[in-house]
Amino acid sequence: MLLFLFVGxxxxxxxxxxxxxxxxxxxxxxxxxxxxxxxxxxxxRWMLKKDVNYEPxxxxxxxxxxxxxxxxxxxxxxYQGSExxxxxxxFYDHWWQHMINEIIAEKGIWYLNLSLQMIDGDFIxxxxxxxxxxxxxxxxxxxxxxxxxxxxxxxxxxxKNAAKSNEGLxxxxxxxxxxxxxxxxxxxxxxxxxxxxxxxxxxSDVGRYQYNFEVTEGYEDIESFLMMTFIVxxxxxxx
Numbered sequence: 594m595l596l597f598l599f600v601g602x603x604x605x606x607x608x609x610x611x612x613x614x615x616x617x618x619x620x621x622x623x624x625x626x627x628x629x630x631x632x633x634x635x636x637x638r639w640m641l642k643k644d645v646n647y648e649p650x651x652x653x654x655x656x657x658x659x660x661x662x663x664x665x666x667x668x669x670x671x672y673q674g675s676e677x678x679x680x681x682x683x684f685y686d687h688w689w690q691h692m693i694n695e696i697i698a699e700k701g702i703w704y705l706n707l708s709l710q711m712i713d714g715d716f717i718x719x720x721x722x723x724x725x726x727x728x729x730x731x732x733x734x735x736x737x738x739x740x741x742x743x744x745x746x747x748x749x750x751x752x753k754n755a756a757k758s759n760e761g762l763x764x765x766x767x768x769x770x771x772x773x774x775x776x777x778x779x780x781x782x783x784x785x786x787x788x789x790x791x792x793x794x795x796x797s798d799v800g801r802y803q804y805n806f807e808v809t810e811g812y813e814d815i816e817s818f819l820m821m822t823f824i825v826x827x828x829x830x831x832x
Contacts, residue, residue: 678711680710683707711817719821743766771785772784773822792806804824
């Protein structure tokens with residue numbers, strides 16, 4: 594709306610300077626963009642507040658988070674049951690990248706970097722890599738801990754998935770490869786290791802923007818990485 598306001602103001606100014614014409618109706622229409630922008634700003638602040646103030650009601654061991662607003666750099670929280678495990682947020686290398694995502698909302702995968710701070714003090718970064726090949730379809734994120742590369746996430750936009758309306762994503766962590774698969778928006782996401790499903794995540798039945806995630810026993814040491822990959826999956830596929 595601010596962009597439209599800017600363009601409209603320039604148009605009115607040039608029309609007045611060049612044609613010496615001015616109409617109050619056109620000024621009123623331009624000011625409507627300002628009013629709409631202010632209204633959107635309040636909605637945006639409300640959405641951020643909902644993310645920050647989220648407190649789970651879960652009594653089990655499942656991981657959960659609340660993701661309503663996905664383009665800003667506001668904090669969101671990771672819980673296991675009702676116990677806070679960490680906080681994560683999106684970040685941009687340049688201010689204009691944030692602006693592009695806000696204007697072209699459906700392209701939210703652009704400039705998608707996430708940082709995670711665990712309660713135990715660990716900092717983990719998910720850094721989107723620049724495309725080296727001009728026509729590369731997939732996107733890749735490097736997972737960094739203490740400035741060391743410990744894994745990678747790669748999208749799976751294969752023709753096979755497109756034909757079946759499947760959504761997929763690979764996680765390479767240490768020496769293991771995990772595959773995240775979903776049948777589409779609203780469906781559960783399965784985490785597959787080899788031929789076995791070791792976990793799943795989905796939207797909560799009680800909240801549209803609350804997401805639950807659980808892993809089978811034996812993977813406790815990498816649960817936070819699997820949960821964050823599930824979050825990346827939802828950013829990418831707009832689940």
